[in-house]
Amino acid sequence: MAETWQWFTRWQGCLWFALGLMSTRDVVWLYMGMLIAVGLALGVMLVAAPRALIEAIPGPLGLALAGLMAVVMLAFIDTLRRLDLLETHASGVAHVKADLEASVRALQHRQRELVASEQRFRGLVDAQGDVILRKAADGRLTFVNDAFCIVFGVTRDQVIGQRLSIEAHPDESGAPNAYAPSGGQPRIRYDQRIKTRDGWRWFAWEDYVIRNEAGGLGETQSVGRDITDQKHLEAELREARDTALQGDKAKTMFLATMSHEIRTPMNGVLGMAGLLLDTKLTPEQRTYAKAVRQSGEALLDIINDILDFSKIESGTLELEETPFDPRSLVESVAELLAPRADEKGIEIAVYAHPRAAARIAADEGRVRQVLINLAGNAVKFTDFGGVRIVVQPDGDGRFLRFEVQDTGVGISKEAQARIFDVFVQADSSLARKYGGTGLGLAISQKVVTAMGGTIGVESTPGKGSKFWFTIPFKRAGQSEASTDAQMQGVRVLVATQYPGIGEFLVRQLCDAGADAFAARNLAAAETALNSGSFQLMITDWVLGGAGVEGALARAKARDPNFKAIVLLSAQQRSRLADAEAQGFSAYLIKPVRAASLITRAVKVLAGTPDDGGASVEGADEGAEVAQPTEGLRVLMAEDNRINVLLATNLLTKMGHRVDTVGNGKEALEALSRAPYDLVLMDVHMPEMDGLEATQRIRRAEAASARRGRPALRIPIVALTANAMEGDRQVCLDAGMDDFLTKPLDPEALRAILRRYTPGTVVLQSAHNAA
Structure with a gap:
């Protein structure tokens, strides 16, 4: 038994040794062959051998055969296990291989993209007209683009790794070291004139820091653009500006000299004409003296326009804010232009809205200048009818609106678009007929704009024009003369030749509390007097070519307390005695001031003695000036x-x-x-x-x-x-x-x-x- 086991052990060791030298596939086939052979042998033996033979098989041999069968079975099972494990490992290796191959392909794709991107970037950099370079901390160049090589006439191989040395013009300091890019100032810009292959050129440089991976200061990149043409243009502009300033200075000196040299003799002409008009003259002599004074004043107006335009163009127009009464201003402008209007047979009417009667703070002189320009033009271009001047609040009440409306020749749409341009008039034929420099409206527009307002025109050819302008203002107190509710309940009839005057007189009376009505002609006035109980009539001397004395006499016959005030022009003062004889209680000089109108009406109704009634200030023409009690x-x-x-x-x-x-x-x-x-x-x-x-x-x-x-x-x-x-x-x-x-x-x-x-x-x- 012992010998048999020993034999089995040696045989098994030899088998395992032999199996260890074989591949897995060969081992599997060997096991399978052994199992088949043993199985067949045992099967034949058990089937074919007689029972006696089987029983005659010694015990050790049976054990050896049984052991062999067991070893073969165990080896087979172990081999199957190893085979399964091997297949598992092989599958894992296959996955790893697939992943590695995918990673390699991805890396190759990214590498191709990086190469393409670098090629595009280098192409862009090289295609730039700007000079681009990089330098390390020690000043050695690490990169230059094609533009750098072209500008300085070098190749990359000649400059890469070399210290940067660009020659600056002796007159140019370039970029001082104190302003080199740093952590605190990562980007600087400066202009520098440097020596290039084509000579001295101006470059605008921008230097900035490129940080390294650790976030520290790495390389410095500089981008330079050739601005030589721009520098030349700037020099030309400076020279042109200096020339313009010199020209402007020369123009200012010329205008100042012109002003002095023309105004000095003009002072004598106008002054002497004024003194002459204060003497006793025949009508013909007075006409000539007036013509001299008017011609001198017209020349003076032209000089003033030129000087004003020069101030505006040079930016030296100064505005000052002073308190004034807008109503008094427009009334004084109307009075100033009244003689000129009366000579042409036209009327001037003025109306100030009650909300515009308070004192305001603005540049009174400039407002007057613009208003005189507009109203003066209205009188100039109007041959029949009249001129209306209105002042009223505009919009939300922060602006004041002045309007000048006339019944003159009017302006076409095409001319309106350029009417405020310099040296422009509505029609060259009008310029020949009426004269003028064409500066007035241009100056007015610039003055109004400088005050923060706007100016405009509305016109219909053949029917007249309306010029208007607005200015911002501040309230500076109440009006010096208030007419509120001084004629409460008084019925007044107003009859005037020019409807504009009648309309404005009615408004002024109603603002003072009166019940006022307007009649456009003598027949309408008589009808109104017959049908209504009026206490007062304010009327022109003549209505529609007929005198009003008959209508006045019939009204007084019906009501002895009926009163009447006659409206006269300054040239009609000589008829005061006739007016009194015809039953008029007082007179008013046109254009009528609102305060004078109400004061005179109240006095007439109260029966207070008349004190003259003139609505214009100053002495009559040709009168002696009152002497002061003590002179200087x-x-x-x-x-x-x-x-x-x-x-x-x-x-x-x-x-x-x-x-x-x-x-x-x-x-x-x-x-x-x-x-x-x-x-x-x-x-x-x-x-x-x-x-x-x-x-x-x-x-x-x-x-x-x-x-x-x-x-x-x-x-x-x-x-x-x-x-x-x-x-x-x-x-x-x-x-x-x-x-x-x-x-x-x-x-x-x-x-x-x-x-x-x-x-x-x-x-x-x-x-x-x-």
């Missing part, structure tokens, strides 16, 4: 003999004593000899001008005060033909107190003189008033 002693420094004669006559008529000198030096000598209440100082004089003379006077006053002997500050008024913006301030800065322009306006001169009376100790300086 005036020193006048003026080198033009005509101006001296004119001013001397005006001042003497006003009751003042006048001494004259011819320059500033003589003025100083005269002041050292005698005290004066006022100095009229011309600015431009020979030997010593008015500015220097004034400065010396002020220094002498200051020196006297320091010595403990303070002297009275003598008022000095500039008298100059200069009317450019800034001339006034120059005079005030020199120490003058006021400013008068030539030609001398008697009313302006009178207003200046009223401010200074003998014994004045403290004067309000125009520096503070301005």
Whole structure:
């Protein structure tokens, strides 16, 4: 038994050794063959051998056979297990292989994309006209594009790895090291003139930092663009600007000189014409004198337009905000234009909305200028009918709207589109007929725009035009003359030749609380008087060619308390006696001020004695000026003999004593000899001008005060033909107190003189008033 087991063990070891040298597939086939062979052998033996033979098989051999069968079975099972495990491993390896192959394909695809992207980027960089370069921290170039190579005439192989050395122009500092890109300032820009293959060229550089993977400072990339043409253009523009500034300065000097040289003789012409009209003249002589004055005033208007346009074009137009009454403003403009309108046989009507009657803060002078321009044009281009001037709130009440409507020639749609352009008139034939520079409307538009408003026109050819403009404003108090509810319940009939006047008079009366009605002709007026109980009638002298005295007499016969006020033009003052004889209780001069209308109506209804009733201020034409009770002693420094004669006559008529000198030096000598209440100082004089003379006077006053002997500050008024913006301030800065322009306006001169009376100790300086 022991020998048999030993034999089996040796046989099994040999079998395992042999199996270990074989492949798995061979082992499987061997096991299968052994199992089949053993199985067949055992089967044959068991079937064919006799029982005795079987029983005769020794025990060890049976055990060996059984063991062999068991070993073969166990080996077979183990082999199957290993085979299954091997297949599992092979499947895993296949998956890993597939994944690896997919990863390799993806990497290859990305690599191809990166190569393509790099090619595109390099193509873009090389196609750029801008110079692009990169340099390391030590200044060595790591990249340059084709443009760099072309501009500097090098190849990449020559410069890559070399330190950057670009020659800057000796006059150009380039980009200082202090402004090199850094962490705090990662990007800088600068212009630099550098030497290139084509010579000195201007480049605009932009340098910025490219950070490394750690976020630190890596390379610096510079992009440069050739701006030589731009620099040349800028130089040309600077030269053109300097030339334009010089030209503008020359134009300003020319205009100032023109203003002075033209205004000086014009002062004499207008002043002497005014003095002549104050004398006793025959009607023919008075007509000629008026023509001289009107021609001079027209020339002065042209000069003023040119000067204003020059101020606007040079940007020196200054606006000042002062409180004024819009109603009083439009009424004064209408009064100013009334004589011209009366000469043409047309009427001017004015209406101020009650909400526009409050005082406002705006530039009164500029508003007046625009209004005179528009209303003056309306009178000029209207041959029949009349002109209506209206002021009223606009929109939400933050703007004031002024309207000037006429019944003149009208303007076509095509002409309206360019009517506010410079030197443009609606029709060249109108320019020949009516005259004018074509600057008025252009100036008005620019002035209104400068004030923050708008201007426009509405017109129908053959029927008339309406020009309007708006300005922003601030409230500055109530109107100086309020007419609210002063005629509550009074019934008034208004009969006028021009419907515009009648309409506006009715509005003004209704604003004061009256029940007012308008009649367009004499028949309508008589019908109204017969059918209604009116207490007052306001009427033109003539209605439709017929006098109103008959209708007035019949109305008074029906009601002895009935009152009537006649409307007259300034030229009809001579008929006042006739008006009184025909039963009129009072008169009003057209254009009628609202305050005068209501005041006169209230007095007439109350039976208060009449005080004259004129709605315009000032003395009658040709009348002597009232003499002041105590005159001033005036020193006048003026080198033009005509101006001296004119001013001397005006001042003497006003009751003042006048001494004259011819320059500033003589003025100083005269002041050292005698005290004066006022100095009229011309600015431009020979030997010593008015500015220097004034400065010396002020220094002498200051020196006297320091010595403990303070002297009275003598008022000095500039008298100059200069009317450019800034001339006034120059005079005030020199120490003058006021400013008068030539030609001398008697009313302006009178207003200046009223401010200074003998014994004045403290004067309000125009520096503070301005």
